[in-house]
Amino acid sequence: EDQVTQSPEALRLQEGESSSLNCSYTVSGLRGLFWYRQDPGKGPEFLFTLYSAGEEKEKERLKATLTKKESFLHITAPKPEDSATYLCAVLSNTGKLIFGQGTTLQVKP
Amino acid sequence: GAVVSQHPSRVICKSGTSVKIECRSLDFQATTMFWYRQFPKQSLMLMATSNEGSKATYEQGVEKDKFLINHASLTLSTLTVTSAHPEDSSFYICSARPNLRGNSPLHFGNGTRLTVT
Numbered sequence: 624e625d626q627v628t629q630s631p632e633a634l635r636l637q638e639g640e641s642s643s644l645n646c647s648y649t650v651s652g653l654r655g656l657f658w659y660r661q662d663p664g665k666g667p668e669f670l671f672t673l674y675s676a677g678e679e680k681e682k683e684r685l686k687a688t689l690t691k692k693e694s695f696l697h698i699t700a701p702k703p704e705d706s707a708t709y710l711c712a713v714l715s716n717t718g719k720l721i722f723g724q725g726t727t728l729q730v731k732p
Numbered sequence: 733g734a735v736v737s738q739h740p741s742r743v744i745c746k747s748g749t750s751v752k753i754e755c756r757s758l759d760f761q762a763t764t765m766f767w768y769r770q771f772p773k774q775s776l777m778l779m780a781t782s783n784e785g786s787k788a789t790y791e792q793g794v795e796k797d798k799f800l801i802n803h804a805s806l807t808l809s810t811l812t813v814t815s816a817h818p819e820d821s822s823f824y825i826c827s828a829r830p831n832l833r834g835n836s837p838l839h840f841g842n843g844t845r846l847t848v849t
Binding site: 654655657659664665666667668669672674710712714718719720722723724725 | 775834
């Protein structure tokens with residue numbers, strides 16, 4: 624059964640304290656892995672797409688990486704405005720997009 | 733960037749009434765749109781796939797007579813929650829792919845918070 628698991632469920636950081644969020648997946652053939660940011664009461668905002676192991680994408684303080692079993696979202700020197708829920712979603716060969724439960728990040732000034 | 737617009741952002745209705753939610757692709761055409769539902773502190777669950785000019789495809793466990801989907805044009809899909817009950821209270825979000833490639837990312841609307849009293 625296709626599955627996507629994100630950890631940790633919640634993460635509290637001090638401003639400037641770098642860390643990583645994990646997205647582990649088991650799917651019948653990976654067609655793409657997507658990272659989204661979701662603010663309270665809003666829809667998910669697209670961040671990155673990764674298609675193959677070894678691929679990396681960067682945007683400001685965020686960097687996403689991909690292996691055959693998991694993806695990491697690295698946050699370097701986070702700021703309070705980075706506080707949000709980060710969602711990972713995996714597109715499998717069945718065509719289904721499966722979302723993880725999300726990691727809620729809180730960055731304190 | 734690609735924009736998906738959803739309306740209304742919030743709606744409160746009485747039990748037994750129907751509510752319509754609109755989803756528009758503002759700067760691209762979408763032959764397919766996706767409707768998701770999200771409960772508090774939970775992830776997104778796909779309810780149905782809306783296809784322009786044909787019937788929607790519903791996920792297992794989603795009642796098609798309760799959640800009516802109409803995709804009348806290449807830029808508009810609507811979800812009507814019929815005979816709403818308090819358990820239908822949730823956050824409904826639509827999405828679409830601006831890029832026709834099947835493995836390109838979905839872009840989401842800002843969601844509709846439905847409260848049934």
